[in-house]
Amino acid sequence: MMPGGLSDTKPATPEVQQIANQVKVQFEIQANMNCVVFAAVEYKTQVVAGIIYFIKVQVSDDEYVHLKVFQSLPYENQGPSLVGFQTGKTRDDPLTYF
Known part of the structure; x- marks a missing residue:
């Protein structure tokens, strides 16, 4: 992967689920x-x-969202923050830069 470029799509891991969980409230409010x-x-x-x-x-059963979450460097000691999202997505919509 080149610096600054997007990685290939990977299946979500428990770590990624934890990041999503940490920004869930931010997403629900926004x-x-x-x-x-x-x-x-x-x-x-x-x-x-x-x-x-x-x-x-x-x-939901057939609704997906795409989250854009920033995780700062570990020494900054800050949790992840939601910086953008897209709603109205389906299971088949590709993840793209936004």
């Missing part, structure tokens, strides 16, 4: 949604001064 289901499905990363995660999350 999107004005209440998500009973919030399951990370797959993700891509972009290395910057930290890592940007693009995460596809299932929020």
